[in-house]
Amino acid sequence: MRCTRLIPLLSLLLAPLLVQANPFEYQLANGLRVIVKEDRRAPTAVHMVWYRVGSIDEKNGLTGVAHLLEHMMFKGTPNVGPGEFNRRVAAAGGRDNAFTNRDYTAYFQQTPKEQLEEMMRLEADRMRHLSLDPKEFAQEIKVVMEERRMRTDDQPQALLFEQMNAVAFQAHPYRAPVIGWMNDLENMTAEDARDWYDRWYVPNNAYVVVVGDVDHDAVFRLAEAYYGPLAPRALPVRKPQEEPAQLGMRRLLVKAPAELPVVLMAYKAPVIRDVANDVDPYALEMLSAILDGHEGARFPKRLVKEQRIAVNAGAGYDSTSRGPGMFFVQGSPSAGRTPAELEAAFRAEIVRIQQHGVDADELARARAQLIAGEIYKLDSMFAQAMEIGQLESVGISYRDNTRLIDKLKAVTAADVQTAARRYLNDDALTVGVLDPQPLPSAPRPRSGPAPRH
Known part of the structure; x- marks a missing residue:
């Protein structure tokens, strides 16, 4: 294994930096935080990667790009082909998915604990090596538009909530739907997704959460081995976006x-x-x-x-x-x-x-x-x-x-x-x-x- 040569050195380096309580935490040199909660009631592990970016960070004309990029994260890297990520998780006896929120985007796998290293290898790979092939994008944007039709346009209560947010919030990004306005989706390009990925999908804008039948020291060593080599980058400046006071019903x-x-x-x-x-x-x-x-x-x-x-x-x-x-x-x-x-x-x-x-x-x-x-x-x-x-x-x-x-x-x-x-x-x-x-x-x-x- 790639990480075994690091074990003696990392054991010495990590010890003084840990917060000695369950959950345990360690921060890599590239800014990625790793939070581990040991729970030995079942021989499984949950591995999650959270990115501090959601629809709140989108600009007008690009609503829905955070959610679209979530879809594209399953479309392959030079090392893992389109759809292969899901197949590997299933072959490991696990399940996986992802979700985009106003405030964050997160990815998870739940597998037998022995497969945690493979999950880290896969997530670290797509954190910085996503292919974003234009042909895959052209297909996936159609899937997202259909998702919008199914979950919003064809759902009257979802439409009501969407319109409610658009009226209640006049300046704050919460006024736009997470899935995006249809016109923005129709005009979105692979370059828009690439730009979003390059801006926000970096280790210093992410944190890893692991819960399960694991040893926190071993998890930290795996994180160093797979996430540690990824270089950080300066993040875009987030300006305050305060909603003006509402002056009447x-x-x-x-x-x-x-x-x-x-x-x-x-x-x-x-x-x-x-x-x-x-x-x-x-x-x-x-x-x-x-x-x-x-x-x-x-x-x-x-x-x-x-x-x-x-x-x-x-x-x-x-x-x-x-x-x-x-x-x-x-x-x-x-x-x-x-x-x-x-x-x-x-x-x-x-x-x-x-x-x-x-x-x-x-x-x-x-x-x-x-x-x-x-x-x-x-x-x-x-x-x-x-x-x-x-x-x-x-x-x-x-x-x-x-x-x-x-x-x-x-x-x-x-x-x-x-x-x-x-x-x-x-x-x-x-x-x-x-x-x-x-x-x-x-x-x-x-x-x-x-x-x-």
């Missing part, structure tokens, strides 16, 4: 073939920037759970079961992101009820919390639901790797995970009421309504294979 109407109307209400909200001192993001997480964390939560209990004004009603909020946050309320009115009536019902429930707060029992139940969700992640190696990677992608140390849970535990009823009063108001609200149109008599014919990534 905004509304939009989306007409699309659908069975039911949908009401979508989105309030601008903060996200965690200071893990130790922030209060409101944790309170908003608790508020979301109180409204829609379980069958007995306020929305399903009062709006669906008791008042029967909605066939479904929910709330959602993500306290972590590189950009601004949103607190969502969504539902479909029951037969004979209108979107306006459902919107009024949503508002009434929010006002009840703003005026009267929440009681101890529902706060305790919501807290238990949230904490249990965090604890259950420990049952899965993949979920543990995701948790580490996602926190790091938004600038939060994975070592703060326990503190995040403690902050959730500390949320009080007064915190929840204060957050509801502070953020769930009309000046920061965008309301979208899906106006259902007749469904087509036959589904649209597909123009290509269903996308894998």
